[in-house]
Amino acid sequence: MFKDLDPLLHSQLRLAVVSLLISVDSAEFTWLREKTNSTAGNLSVQLDKLSEAGYVSIEKTFRGKRPLTTCKITRKGVKAFEDYVNSLKDYIK
Amino acid sequence: MFKDLDPLLHSQLRLAVVSLLISVDSAEFTWLREKTNSTAGNLSVQLDKLSEAGYVSIEKTFRGKRPLTTCKITRKGVKAFEDYVNSLKDYIK
DNA sequence: TATTATAGTTTATATTATAAACTATTTTAT
DNA sequence: ATAAAATAGTTTATAATATAAACTATAATA
Numbered sequence: 661m662f663k664d665l666d667p668l669l670h671s672q673l674r675l676a677v678v679s680l681l682i683s684v685d686s687a688e689f690t691w692l693r694e695k696t697n698s699t700a701g702n703l704s705v706q707l708d709k710l711s712e713a714g715y716v717s718i719e720k721t722f723r724g725k726r727p728l729t730t731c732k733i734t735r736k737g738v739k740a741f742e743d744y745v746n747s748l749k750d751y752i753k
Numbered sequence: 754m755f756k757d758l759d760p761l762l763h764s765q766l767r768l769a770v771v772s773l774l775i776s777v778d779s780a781e782f783t784w785l786r787e788k789t790n791s792t793a794g795n796l797s798v799q800l801d802k803l804s805e806a807g808y809v810s811i812e813k814t815f816r817g818k819r820p821l822t823t824c825k826i827t828r829k830g831v832k833a834f835e836d837y838v839n840s841l842k843d844y845i846k
Numbered sequence: 847t848a849t850t851a852t853a854g855t856t857t858a859t860a861t862t863a864t865a866a867a868c869t870a871t872t873t874t875a876t
Numbered sequence: 877a878t879a880a881a882a883t884a885g886t887t888t889a890t891a892a893t894a895t896a897a898a899c900t901a902t903a904a905t906a
Binding site: 689690693700701703704705708720726727728729 | 852853854855856857
Binding site: 662675 | 754755757758763765768769772775776788789790838841843844845846
């Protein structure tokens, strides 16, 4: 009846991040921070988790002289999100 | 953009419990345990939290000689669930 | 040349979720 | 009659989480 909810996505900030990434080609760290209204620390930690799970790929480069972190959702991430949303339907009728 | 998700409901087991309670008049502890596939300990803890939040009312009586815990969702609980589902829509598009 | 701003990461802490251990009683088997 | 198992939970211990605070490093500005 109630399918398990992927604990990696069942987290407000990580879910928001994935939700944003799914609708763009790629996103910068600072853009994600603004859109999600999160602190940089929290976002950094949660992006690492999504990255370690293979849900998001992260590229660290430089824009001019300052660091630039660019994030993209992976195919695995898209699948996980779809599954999550699907499972959630059991819970919210 | 992303509304905060009520942390009391953003929990797999508590959400399942509230989701079940919303569609019945009242429910017994053991029925909830079976439906949610949870351990009694976990369910007991989460029901307490829902009860303390005023989302669920809990009545402890006896059926014959053994304890019987009966749960009902409150108006406040229904409202919180509706708000939660609504907020969630931002996240799942 | 201090001071503030940018772009993050690391660490510490408080909260959670969960299972394991426990209590209390009742039913069943020997 | 009494030992063993089942019922209906609660309490406690622990591992995982989310989060903010503190920190690093560099760049721009006053």
